[in-house]
Amino acid sequence: DTEVTQTPKHLVMGMTNKKSLKCEQHMGHRAMYWYKQKAKKPPELMFVYSYEKLSINESVPSRFSPECPNSSLLNLHLHALQPEDSALYLCASSQGFLRVGNTIYFGEGSWLTVV
Amino acid sequence: GIQVEQSPPDLILQEGANSTLRCNFSDSVNNLQWFHQNPWGQLINLFYIPSGTKQNGRLSATTVATERYSLLYISSSQTTDSGVYFCAAITGGFKTIFGAGTRLFVKA
Numbered sequence: 241d242t243e244v245t246q247t248p249k250h251l252v253m254g255m256t257n258k259k260s261l262k263c264e265q266h267m268g269h270r271a272m273y274w275y276k277q278k279a280k281k282p283p284e285l286m287f288v289y290s291y292e293k294l295s296i297n298e299s300v301p302s303r304f305s306p307e308c309p310n311s312s313l314l315n316l317h318l319h320a321l322q323p324e325d326s327a328l329y330l331c332a333s334s335q336g337f338l339r340v341g342n343t344i345y346f347g348e349g350s351w352l353t354v355v
Numbered sequence: 356g357i358q359v360e361q362s363p364p365d366l367i368l369q370e371g372a373n374s375t376l377r378c379n380f381s382d383s384v385n386n387l388q389w390f391h392q393n394p395w396g397q398l399i400n401l402f403y404i405p406s407g408t409k410q411n412g413r414l415s416a417t418t419v420a421t422e423r424y425s426l427l428y429i430s431s432s433q434t435t436d437s438g439v440y441f442c443a444a445i446t447g448g449f450k451t452i453f454g455a456g457t458r459l460f461v462k463a
Contacts, residue, residue, distance in 0.1 A: 271449060282441055282453035283398070296449060328396050337448040339385035344451065346390075346398040 243267050244347035246331050252353045255321060261350045263314040263331030271295075271337075272314040273344070274306060275330040283330055289314060290336075321354045328352075357382045359444050361454035368432045368461045376427040376457045378442030386445040387418050389427050392456075393438045401427070401440075432461045 244265045253259045263272065271290045275283040288296035289308040297306075303325075305317040314331055328349045335342040358381040368374055380387070389401040402409050402416040404425065409416050413432075418425040425442055439456040446452060 273449070277396075282456055284453075285450060288449045290449070330396075330398065332398075334449075338445045338451065339448060341386070341403065343400055343403055344388070345400065349396040351396070 244331055244333055244345050246329075246347035246350050248350060249348065250351045250353075252355060253318065253321065254355055255323070257321075258317070258319045260318065261316040261329055261331075261352070263316075263347060264312055265333040265345070266312055267333065267335075267345070268311075269333035269335050269345075270311060271334045271342075272308060273332040273334075274314070274316050275332065275346075277328040277330060277349075279327075287316075318352075321352075323354050326353045357384065357444055357446055357452055359442060359452050359454035361440075361442055361457050363457060364455065365458045366460070368459065370432060370434060370461055370463050372432050372461075373428070373430045374432060374459070376429070376440055376442075376459075378425045378427070378454055380423050380425075380442075380444050382423070383420070384444040384446060387420075387425050388443045388445065388451070389416055389425070390441045390443065391436075391438055392441065398441070429459075432459075434461045434463050437461050 274286040277283040287306045307315040330349045331347040334344045360379045386405045404418045406420045413430045415428045441456045443451045443453045
């Protein structure tokens with residue numbers, strides 16, 4: 241069983257809607273991530289939070305707005321999305337820096353369809 | 356930036372067969388990981404392997420950092436091994452650069 245929990249698993253939203261994706265981990269990890277994965281493509285990093293502060297924003301459009309309310313929770317607020325934003329959104333967490341041997345754990349993902 | 360290339364892109368195996376997946380990377384990396392993405396989308400971390408060889412059951416991995424490649428071996432494949440296998444290079448503190456993946460289908 242994954243220790244990173246994402247909700248909802250499936251979301252269909254219109255281009256004028258506002259919705260949020262939620263992610264939760266209880267492993268005491270201090271880094272949390274959002275990735276976007278299009279069909280038949282590898283995951284692409286969107287955002288990284290470290291100690292609840294935004295550490296990396298990979299030039300993501302402002303219609304995606306991340307939020308880290310506390311060390312266990314990570315949200316991705318969605319507004320005025322386009323159909324091309326339809327994808328699998330993956331949340332992940334790690335104890336800290338990946339380069340020093342910390343393992344990254346992924347959630348099961350949220351499948352988003354924009355109509 | 357660093358390039359991560361995987362081969363083959365697609366692989367079909369009969370149950371029980373063995374296979375080798377390859378990952379080449381264009382520059383020195385802090386570390387390298389192998390993942391399996393199941394048909395439902397979940398990414399499972401298989402190996403964290405900057406160099407040397409590791410084994411976990413029917414899976415093993417070898418990374419030769421000086422020659423910039425890593426290999427994933429699957430022995431006695433099972434239908435549950437189907438999915439996409441990604442290698443990913445770790446650059447910097449938090450960034451993971453994924454290869455395009457190898458899509459594996461194991462036939463019963």
